[in-house]
Amino acid sequence: MSQQQYTQAGGNGAVSGDGGARESALFPTYARYPISLVKGEGSWLWDDKGNKYLDFMCGLAVTNLGHAPRKVAEKLKQQIDELWHVSNLFHIPGQERAAALLTANSCADAVFFCNSGAEANEAAIKLARKYQQKVKGSGRYEIITFNQSFHGRTLATLTATGQDKVKEGFQPLPAGFRHVPLNDKAALAEAVNDSTAAIMIEMIQAEGGVHPVEPAFVQYISELCREQGILLIIDEIQTGMGRTGKLFAYEHYGIEPDIFTVAKGVGSGFSVGAMLGKGYLREAFTAGSHGSTFGGTPLAMAAVNATVEVIVEEKLAERAAKSGEYLMQQLKASLKDIPFVQEIRGKGLMIGIECAAPVNDIVLAGQQKGLLFVTAGPTVIRLLPNLYVSKDEIDQAVSMLTALIQEHTAVHQA
Numbered sequence: 353m354s355q356q357q358y359t360q361a362g363g364n365g366a367v368s369g370d371g372g373a374r375e376s377a378l379f380p381t382y383a384r385y386p387i388s389l390v391k392g393e394g395s396w397l398w399d400d401k402g403n404k405y406l407d408f409m410c411g412l413a414v415t416n417l418g419h420a421p422r423k424v425a426e427k428l429k430q431q432i433d434e435l436w437h438v439s440n441l442f443h444i445p446g447q448e449r450a451a452a453l454l455t456a457n458s459c460a461d462a463v464f465f466c467n468s469g470a471e472a473n474e475a476a477i478k479l480a481r482k483y484q485q486k487v488k489g490s491g492r493y494e495i496i497t498f499n500q501s502f503h504g505r506t507l508a509t510l511t512a513t514g515q516d517k518v519k520e521g522f523q524p525l526p527a528g529f530r531h532v533p534l535n536d537k538a539a540l541a542e543a544v545n546d547s548t549a550a551i552m553i554e555m556i557q558a559e560g561g562v563h564p565v566e567p568a569f570v571q572y573i574s575e576l577c578r579e580q581g582i583l584l585i586i587d588e589i590q591t592g593m594g595r596t597g598k599l600f601a602y603e604h605y606g607i608e609p610d611i612f613t614v615a616k617g618v619g620s621g622f623s624v625g626a627m628l629g630k631g632y633l634r635e636a637f638t639a640g641s642h643g644s645t646f647g648g649t650p651l652a653m654a655a656v657n658a659t660v661e662v663i664v665e666e667k668l669a670e671r672a673a674k675s676g677e678y679l680m681q682q683l684k685a686s687l688k689d690i691p692f693v694q695e696i697r698g699k700g701l702m703i704g705i706e707c708a709a710p711v712n713d714i715v716l717a718g719q720q721k722g723l724l725f726v727t728a729g730p731t732v733i734r735l736l737p738n739l740y741v742s743k744d745e746i747d748q749a750v751s752m753l754t755a756l757i758q759e760h761t762a763v764h765q766a
């Protein structure tokens with residue numbers, strides 16, 4: 353890519369923070385905003401020029417406890433002085449503790465730790481195939497996922513993803529994936545066949561535009577899976593860890609998946625992923641079947657243990673449900689007379705505002721005014737504040753966002 357193209361893709365083209373206009377030595381896989389964030393505390397971030405921002409994106413649902421949460425920081429600092437890494441060839445007490453904590457607070461019985469969301473989904477796909485083929489002795493290998501879903505960027509998980517833009521140029525893609533429209537029972541029934549190993553779904557399609565799945569459709573999938581011996585995999589990577597008002601979003605629907613995956617919020621920003629499953633799946637993941645050098649290191653587990661303890665003990669999922677209701681109410685009241693705003697949807701502290709036209713300019717204007725949020729597809733504004741967000745911070749964000757949308761629509765009508 354030329355410097356000029358880089359400039360367009362990367363906003364100002366300069367490497368913010370070094371004061372110069374040299375071309376970055378990074379692959380330009382991100383069209384980065386021209387801001388370098390260097391410090392964070394709670395709901396607030398500061399850039400290298402001292403500007404302050406109210407963070408309503410949380411690294412995309414990662415820093416659910418806010419920035420530099422004290423209890424997690426203390427545990428990490430202690431662990432840094434004790435032990436960082438040992439091989440998974442040894443018992444790792446922190447990993448046992450984290451697995452016990454996660455299974456005690458979910459429908460799962462066993463956990464595999466890895467380092468990212470894509471890896472957690474990759475593990476889920478491998479486990480589903482292996483269980484169906486080795487344990488059940490069936491020929492089942494196919495995974496059904498949904499249009500507009502997002503499951504990651506490895507070859508298998510981008511193939512599972514129901515969006516063409518992540519697949520372009522990466523063919524040939526692995527075989528064994530099939531996509532159907534969300535909330536369409538007939539299409540799903542037609543897609544299921546003798547090869548179906550698993551159905552993989554997000555309870556709220558996050559990257560795909562903040563679309564909650566219809567409860568009746570979730571019930572239908574759950575029954576279909578049980579009747580036909582198909583595994584149900586729920587991708588909780590963005591919806592998990594209290595984000596939607598429950599510790600895991602599947603709890604809203606009164607169902608239990610065979611497998612679910614977490615990552616973003618589970619380490620408060622430390623890179624950790626986990627694949628969790630029912631006890632009968634243990635048989636498929638025996639010694640040598642899967643692994644990861646960095647999966648579940650003592651350092652990562654210090655972050656997970658502290659994070660999960662805080663979320664559970666402080667009942668942060670319930671807090672997110674209440675704050676989310678308040679945020680939703682305030683947004684609906686404040687934006688109700690703006691025709692540009694078409695729908696406000698979501699659960700807990702994952703909220704999408706569907707607009708009549710692309711919203712990227714509003715995101716950029718927000719950054720200049722000191723409010724950080726993201727899109728979910730071209731026309732949806734996505735809000736993901738941390739689980740501790742205060743009433744006052746919500747009020748500030750709603751009033752800033754209202755002004756931003758009003759200014760945007762005024763400019764575009766003029």
Ligand SMILES: *Cc1c(COP(=O)(O)O)cnc(C)c1O
Nearest residue numbers: 468469470502503504587589590
């Ligand atoms: C972010 C995300 C992933 C991928 O996670 P990475 O850590 O970026 O690999 C997968 N599924 C969902 C629902 C996500 O939001």
